[in-house]
Amino acid sequence: MHEVSLVQSLLARVASEAVRHGARSVAKIHLRVGELSGVEPALLASAFELCRDGVAAAAELVLTREPAEWRCGRCGDGLPPGARLCCASCGGVVRLVGGDALLLERLEMEVAEASPEPAPEPAPGQATGAPATSGMLGGATTG
Amino acid sequence: MCETCGCGDPELVPVEVHESLLAGNDRQAAHNREHFRARGVLAINLMGSPGSGKTALLEATARARGRGRLGAMSGDLATERDAERLRAAGIPAAAITTGSACHLDAELVHHALHRFPWQELDTLVIENVGNLVCPAIYDLGQAANVVALSVTEGEDKPLKYPVMFRKADLVVLTKIDLLPHLPGFSLAALEDAIARTMPRPRVLALSATTGEGLTAWLDWLAEQRSLHPVGPAHESAHDHSHGHEHDHSHGHGHDHSAVDDRAPEGAQGQGSHHSADHHRHSADGGHR
Numbered sequence: 001m002h003e004v005s006l007v008q009s010l011l012a013r014v015a016s017e018a019v020r021h022g023a024r025s026v027a028k029i030h031l032r033v034g035e036l037s038g039v040e041p042a043l044l045a046s047a048f049e050l051c052r053d054g055v056a057a058a059a060e061l062v063l064t065r066e067p068a069e070w071r072c073g074r075c076g077d078g079l080p081p082g083a084r085l086c087c088a089s090c091g092g093v094v095r096l097v098g099g100d101a102l103l104l105e106r107l108e109m110e111v112a113e114a115s116p117e118p119a120p121e122p123a124p125g126q127a128t129g130a131p132a133t134s135g136m137l138g139g140a141t142t143g
Numbered sequence: 144m145c146e147t148c149g150c151g152d153p154e155l156v157p158v159e160v161h162e163s164l165l166a167g168n169d170r171q172a173a174h175n176r177e178h179f180r181a182r183g184v185l186a187i188n189l190m191g192s193p194g195s196g197k198t199a200l201l202e203a204t205a206r207a208r209g210r211g212r213l214g215a216m217s218g219d220l221a222t223e224r225d226a227e228r229l230r231a232a233g234i235p236a237a238a239i240t241t242g243s244a245c246h247l248d249a250e251l252v253h254h255a256l257h258r259f260p261w262q263e264l265d266t267l268v269i270e271n272v273g274n275l276v277c278p279a280i281y282d283l284g285q286a287a288n289v290v291a292l293s294v295t296e297g298e299d300k301p302l303k304y305p306v307m308f309r310k311a312d313l314v315v316l317t318k319i320d321l322l323p324h325l326p327g328f329s330l331a332a333l334e335d336a337i338a339r340t341m342p343r344p345r346v347l348a349l350s351a352t353t354g355e356g357l358t359a360w361l362d363w364l365a366e367q368r369s370l371h372p373v374g375p376a377h378e379s380a381h382d383h384s385h386g387h388e389h390d391h392s393h394g395h396g397h398d399h400s401a402v403d404d405r406a407p408e409g410a411q412g413q414g415s416h417h418s419a420d421h422h423r424h425s426a427d428g429g430h431r
Contacts (some may be wrong), residue, residue: 002245002277002280006165009167013160013359023156028155031164036306038277038279038280038306084335085339085341085344093343094342100162101163102164103163103164104160104163107158108157108158109155110155126188
């Protein structure tokens, strides 16, 4: 169920990027979805179909799945899927090094080449306040 | 193509973003966390299935602690029944009704803080919506995640809901007074499932009905309070320059200027994301 609210956040973010870059529309939205992100890619895609609008109404949602990857924090050994979360080599504590991403990676926007007007500045209050390339808190909420 | 023929077709421009879809929630959660830290309130995000015994655990906690400084916020789709139960048990409690939302988010919690005397508490338990899926991905600003799992739910729940159990700092196994009626229940199987999903497994088994095991839970809460002392604002990941939309001129009762005034010397601020590194979890803690 939370996929719908996530898509609404996504569409707001995409719209602010479109304004920032003076785009007419957004052609592709690239998302990275980790196995342990708590989001089911198929449900996310369905929610996107339901909610798509505005500059993203015709956008293609491109989902990249990221498998869960656990590694020992001490010796760096990887763990096989489903293993007990303790390093078999040295007994060290393992850490999740991949698989919790829920990341808007990249957009492809259509900008009219012969457009006479310059790209407008982002409207106050419309952008989220984060710079476009902030890389803020990549992945899910904890970890 | 367009450059050569001049047709005016749109040009595709790639824009790198690299931001979490949860960035907005995470910013609000960092803000909540800063409030909790500044006031020395231990915030716990209590999650679990509907009927796993979250409210009963809090009722038993309230009775055991007397009318101390424990308080709770209970999230449900509808009704204030859980909050009413907790008030009847003697602690301040507020309901957060989510309508159709299957989880609490940081904004809902923040709004609820405005109409709740949370600053007077030393421990605020945020009882999430009963659900083993969605609540796990929404940071609320808590210091620790607790998952209540009842013995009747089955030992394989951690394997079925790995996202939730990965985020847990503690699993409370509830309703152990029912074990005599569950001959098929295997504590070893549950421990194994938890060991495959929780990187630092820690389990406490208890019964809110008989009180068995409750002392270990109260000790855990005390331990968490000592691990999450009042901390200076600059230790936080929260950055008030980040330009989020929160308006500090709003009329709620807490005082943003008081962020540092109760910070003990040398207190190390730490968010939930790092807390696990500061204390050792043990797989056998609390088990009989």
